Amino acid sequence: MTKRLYIDVHILQSVPPSNLNRDDSGTPKQAVFGGAKRARVSSQAWKRATRLAYAQDVPEAERATRTKRISELLAGRLRGTEGLSAEQADRLAAALASGLGVAKSAKKEDQSAYLLFFGKRQLDSIVGLLDGRARELAELDDKKLQEEIKKLPVAQQLSSGHPAEVALFGRMVADLPSLNVDASVQVAHALSTHAVQTEFDYYTAVDDENIEDFGAGMIGTVEFNSATLYRYATLGGHQLHENLTDTDATADTAARFVDAFTRSIPSGHQNSFAHRTLPHLVLVTLRTDQPVNLVSAYERPIQSRSGIAEESIKRLAEEVTATAETWGAAPALTLATYAPVGAAQDKAEAAFGPSMPFPQLTERVRTVVAHWLASGEVR
Template sequence: MNNLTLHFINTIPWSNLNRDDTGTPKRAVIGGTLRAMLSSQSIKRAVRTDYELRSGDQSLRSTNLAGIIANRACEINVELDPKKALKDSEKLISALVKKEKTARPAVDESESKEPGISSWLSAEEIETAAAAVAEDRLMVKAQGKEKLTEFVEPGKTGSLSIAAFGRMFALAPEANTHAAVAVSPAIAVHKTIIETDYFSTVDDDPKASHAGASYLGLASYTSGVFYRSITIDRAQLRRAWTGHDSENAREQLSLMVYSLVYGLPSGKKNVTAPYVQPLLVLSEEQAHRVAYDFETPVLAEADGGYGEQAVKTIAQQVEAARAFDAANFGRSAVAGTSAARLEIAAEQVDLDRLVANAVDWILA
């Protein structure tokens, strides 16, 4: 089976991890009821930054990649003219992505005056491009014609983050990297409300004219039990990631799976500290990607709380899915602080074992 789907149920206390343009927690209407939401994009960003911090496998997304490449080229070749380096770097980047219609002034000479749409390169690709600029190898002969140096391998990358989440080059679609990991938004399994918090800051100077509250404001927060799913496409990951057969592939994949478990957005994290371990992480080998849903909102227990009912609902959906098409499912494993409550045919494991199982499956 080519797909491994991880299902998560997380309790997220009072927080605002992912907000809209008004500062309000993101939300969606599901099954006719308002639900709090963490966007897929915010989750992928959190996973990527967590993984790259853990692993050192760096990548960079920016509108100023030309300036970054030019700076690195000047470090490689200290005699290189910075203006020429920037011009050559812009040529490389402009072969991949469109430029903005209106140029803007650069902050300094190392920043491109005509930045393109935000693009994403691995540290290795940046280094390769910088070396080409530093050594004046901007143009190379190919089939008797001159062409720009290729520093991005079509459809492939050494960055596990890029291979996982994919990237697009508007002017070079043949170089696109298709995502190997599909990430759903995290949606509250029950009706939610957005709460408004009135806050003030206190002026410690008793002589100040505004002694007492020096600032008054309002902020929005929510809380809930959230469901999300992530699917790894093994074949696509092998196609896209050049490191799948390297000696440190197992370590990198393990760190990525840990980040898939723990990577959540960081909005207002220092004023709410909302992170708790997941109630449930269910791993399923699947022939076709299947997630579960909570269109009907979960009701709170008599004494309050949605977590237990969320786990029971997942168990019911798992049994129904397997009754409908048992051949779609292979090996399953379950971990989490409420994993013992999930009464289905799945191996009960801790997080380390679940991660090891996932990595074994990817490398098989």
């Protein structure tokens, strides 16, 4: 049996009045859980925020991109590295893109029918297949050009050498399974630990140049809520290693994912609300059996008029303990970062262990993953 390692990340984070992730009518997303309406932030929104946070410290050449414009990107490289004219580059790029076997957009011939997620270095590998023959190929007629491109392993260049972002979040190409990459990360929808009500901010804007009357230049409303959110993601160390193949890269990517997921936040209406906060608690549980989402700690919504975070931490500590005792599902290792939590301190320390500075936690994730890859042991 293949050895497995699941890195579960549990986060409790309070956000002030905000609209992190809205639906098609502009309302903050919600969900009913435990019979109560909760604030919700979709997994897609937080995955994108995490991916952007992860990429901030990645060299441009090592980053990934998600786009329909792969032909346009290839053409840019052909103009820059092969010295082709714009017309020659566009034609050759279209031929290379066709070599992937990806369906074209019905509306725009120079775009794919769907978004592709790939590494920028993988594009360089596709261009590298030309081996200095770019000008020669660009002068061929359409039929001969397609015949020459079919001889090149274009699709294989997107099937290996994945950047960390693709290795983490995966790639799905429905009509070309050979390009699929199994994601090593799963992200849950963030839910408030308590019931919420949506509120409305009525705002006006003044026309600075209006000296004729005192009316507003614009009037509107924006919906918002505030919440203490339970956030959860799990990273399969074994799948990450399969995608990246390199041991050091796997350990480094795992640690950096935990950092990016923790520090990221969706940007919806951020200029209006300045909602960026840091968590009350980051709990990392490493397991070798299966991932465990602990949202059931909040199936009964918290009710309080004197703060939510402390009770949320207490509930999570109780859930960790109960899950281990009831199901025999104790983590192989637990790491945590949290501030002093008042009356919940004893329960927090018993369930999570002592708090450590967050940079130390991410470094421990790195060393634990590296050791597991080398020995199969979690310690």
